Amino acid sequence: MRVSPQTLLEGVVRSLHDQVLPHLESRPARGQLWAAIDVLRNLGGRIEPAVAALEEEARSAANALGTLAGRLRDAGEATLAAEIERQLAAAPAEPGDARTQAMRAALVDAFARLDTLPAESADALRPILGGHLAAQAVRDVSRLQPSLLEEISRG
Amino acid sequence: MSDIAARLEAFLAARLPDADAVRVSDVEAHTEGFSAETFSFIAEASYGTRAERAAWVLKREPAAGLLEPYDLEPEFRVLHALSDDPLPSPRTPWFEADARVLERPFYVMERIAGEVPIPAPGANGEGPFVAAERAALAPQVMRALAALHAIDWRARGLAFLGAPGPGVEAARREVERWAARIAASGIALEPVLAESLGWLRRHEPASRDVVLLHGDYRLGNWLVERAGADTRLTGLLDWEMVHLGDPAEDVAWCISHLWRGSTPRAACLASPEELVVLYEAASGRSIDRAALRWFEVLAVVKMAAIMLTGIRAFRDGRTRDLRMAIFDHQLPYLHALLAALRGWLPLP
Numbered sequence: 001m002r003v004s005p006q007t008l009l010e011g012v013v014r015s016l017h018d019q020v021l022p023h024l025e026s027r028p029a030r031g032q033l034w035a036a037i038d039v040l041r042n043l044g045g046r047i048e049p050a051v052a053a054l055e056e057e058a059r060s061a062a063n064a065l066g067t068l069a070g071r072l073r074d075a076g077e078a079t080l081a082a083e084i085e086r087q088l089a090a091a092p093a094e095p096g097d098a099r100t101q102a103m104r105a106a107l108v109d110a111f112a113r114l115d116t117l118p119a120e121s122a123d124a125l126r127p128i129l130g131g132h133l134a135a136q137a138v139r140d141v142s143r144l145q146p147s148l149l150e151e152i153s154r155g
Numbered sequence: 156m157s158d159i160a161a162r163l164e165a166f167l168a169a170r171l172p173d174a175d176a177v178r179v180s181d182v183e184a185h186t187e188g189f190s191a192e193t194f195s196f197i198a199e200a201s202y203g204t205r206a207e208r209a210a211w212v213l214k215r216e217p218a219a220g221l222l223e224p225y226d227l228e229p230e231f232r233v234l235h236a237l238s239d240d241p242l243p244s245p246r247t248p249w250f251e252a253d254a255r256v257l258e259r260p261f262y263v264m265e266r267i268a269g270e271v272p273i274p275a276p277g278a279n280g281e282g283p284f285v286a287a288e289r290a291a292l293a294p295q296v297m298r299a300l301a302a303l304h305a306i307d308w309r310a311r312g313l314a315f316l317g318a319p320g321p322g323v324e325a326a327r328r329e330v331e332r333w334a335a336r337i338a339a340s341g342i343a344l345e346p347v348l349a350e351s352l353g354w355l356r357r358h359e360p361a362s363r364d365v366v367l368l369h370g371d372y373r374l375g376n377w378l379v380e381r382a383g384a385d386t387r388l389t390g391l392l393d394w395e396m397v398h399l400g401d402p403a404e405d406v407a408w409c410i411s412h413l414w415r416g417s418t419p420r421a422a423c424l425a426s427p428e429e430l431v432v433l434y435e436a437a438s439g440r441s442i443d444r445a446a447l448r449w450f451e452v453l454a455v456v457k458m459a460a461i462m463l464t465g466i467r468a469f470r471d472g473r474t475r476d477l478r479m480a481i482f483d484h485q486l487p488y489l490h491a492l493l494a495a496l497r498g499w500l501p502l503p
Binding site: 002003007008011012014015018019061101104105107108111112114115119126127129130131132133134136137138140141143144147149150152153154155 | 275375470483485499
């Protein structure tokens with residue numbers, strides 16, 4: 001998670017208060033906006049992290065990394081395999097943001113480790129992790145609402 | 156806005172010493188750009204009984220944002236140098252670095268007629284243009300890009316932008332520039348970005364030419380006057396990322412999936428290959444398709460780096476622009492696009 005829901009809510013409150021409210025002249029509309037700000041200010045403490053989505057990502061990454069470690073061991077790259085397995089074992093076991101972040105870091109490191117292999121070997125192994133990247137990208141996009149970028153650009 | 160108008164009147168009065176008085180009106184903030192702040196205004200200068208009225212655009216460095224740290228001066232110097240060029244770039248006479256004038260550095264350019272179509276599906280899913288507009292615009296935008304790339308940047312005094320050396324240096328400099336921005340965001344590197352950066356570093360293409368690049372040549376930065384088959388490209392905007400490099404970089408950015416607005420057309424105008432062929436015909440330069448593919452991957456990495464910079468500015472509370480926050484949920488689209496460009500997913 002790059003920006004926490006709490007930080008996003010604070011930003012929305014700040015924007016509504018500083019950049020929208022001063023331009024709103026209708027008293028009923030101002031009342032509604034103040035109410036929205038009040039609701040948003042009190043929402044932060046009631047939001048729970050989406051643990052199921054984080055764990056789905058972590059499980060997928062762990063599977064890909066485990067498969068990669070096995071293939072590396074089979075190919076005689078026991079040291080690289082052990083490094084990946086050590087990182088997997090060191091990741092927090094509790095589902096949540098910390099575990100998922102640890103898996104992402106392990107993937108980044110694994111790509112760097114593959115770069116140390118001969119090109120042909122590395123090219124044969126990258127698709128193991130690429131499959132996870134593709135699946136995760138699809139999962140992430142499927143959770144998004146249709147973009148309002150056009151409306152945001154036009155104002 | 157009245158405060159800005161008063162300050163601009165003082166600024167312009169100093170630059171138009173023959174004028175008896177300068178009056179600024181119709182100051183309007185624009186929302187199309189996500190980076191530098193843009194205002195349009197009207198300035199009326201009186202010379203005795205004669206008055207001259209002109210429309211101007213002011214670009215000011217934002218306090219924080221997508222391309223921080225900001226420095227508008229190189230962009231101004233390029234636009235100023237190109238002011239009398241037939242290229243549809245706005246005449247840009249003034250730059251002010253003194254933050255006391257308008258809180259942050261800014262420059263002033265002529266306002267060019269036209270609207271700024273954006274890469275969006277539009278009501279019918281056809282994008283921002285009808286067929287006749289597409290047919291008219293596609294060759295114009297690629298001719299304008301070829302004309303930009305044909306500019307003798309040494310003769311125009313633009314070597315200060317820093318020319319990359321021969322071979323892979325142009326490509327390497329760009330990948331490292333954007334990798335450094337991603338790192339500077341302080342946001343943990345996403346695996347798909349790490350994989351893409353690795354691929355870019357393993358496959359840097361050699362450049363044959365070093366040309367003046369716009370750096371952000373795309374739908375959304377073009378001013379257009381619509382008139383069916385007579386539709387015209389009237390202006391090229393947002394030169395913040397101007398630099399010297401490989402011409403394929405601008406071509407790849409222009410045809411990138413980023414600006415297709417959910418249409419099958421690059422820049423919502425024509426197929427990517429058609430645009431590349433138009434560019435080749437206009438420039439007399441052939442574009443290596445493997446290099447083009449490399450720069451297409453770089454384009455998405457670059458966009459991710461820009462978004463991460465905005466997200467960081469928002470997260471740190473250095474910008475009050477809530478639009479920076481939306482990039483947090485826009486990034487997954489870029490991750491999916493990178494996965495597709497790298498062959499892990501079908502291309503959209």
